[in-house]
Amino acid sequence: MTDKTIGDRDVVSEFAAVIESWHDFYMLAGSAAFTLLGLLFVAVSLNIDLIAAPRNSEDLTVFSLQTLMNFLSILLIALVFMIPEQSEYGTGIPLLFIGLLEMWRTVGLWRRFGFKGKEQRLLKRDQFQSRLLIPNTICYAALIMISAELLHGDTGLLDWMTMVVIWLLIDGSLGAWTLMLRLGEIGHNTKAER
Numbered sequence: 001m002t003d004k005t006i007g008d009r010d011v012v013s014e015f016a017a018v019i020e021s022w023h024d025f026y027m028l029a030g031s032a033a034f035t036l037l038g039l040l041f042v043a044v045s046l047n048i049d050l051i052a053a054p055r056n057s058e059d060l061t062v063f064s065l066q067t068l069m070n071f072l073s074i075l076l077i078a079l080v081f082m083i084p085e086q087s088e089y090g091t092g093i094p095l096l097f098i099g100l101l102e103m104w105r106t107v108g109l110w111r112r113f114g115f116k117g118k119e120q121r122l123l124k125r126d127q128f129q130s131r132l133l134i135p136n137t138i139c140y141a142a143l144i145m146i147s148a149e150l151l152h153g154d155t156g157l158l159d160w161m162t163m164v165v166i167w168l169l170i171d172g173s174l175g176a177w178t179l180m181l182r183l184g185e186i187g188h189n190t191k192a193e194r
Helices: 003-020 023-046 058-082 088-113 125-151 160-193
Strands: none
Touching (some): 003 088, 023 058, 023 160, 058 088, 058 125, 058 160, 088 125, 125 160
């Protein structure tokens, strides 16, 4: 074995050790995301007639889907960090893929829901922006930046992943709460109309 091979192996081992040090955080974050994902499934299932209704409920459908996708993203991020002996590419590529995919989805949502439109919505535009579009844009842009650094073996920005994960968890929880309150209000109004 050459000195370069031994040096490369030391760098990989050092990188894997840094990733491993985040094990407990990502175990907890993944568990929380999985639990909240399950609760969101139940809440959506109980109100599927309101969410899937053809009349002006596209924003509720998209809002609930993106909230679900945010919890899935946290779960996938946690799984990436749970893989033993991770390398720069084994960590950076999946995180970059998650960040790019979700940023692409977020840009599409900005185009559809972020600006003033004439369509009637069940959610207020500022709710859609503050609970979904702005946090997603910031979190997924940060994830892309962190992923690029990880691909170069730099773990200096890894602490910023806590902001991404915690903000997505909090925002997903608040988004689910907003969704449930709005669904309750719509359900109550529908019953009153009958």
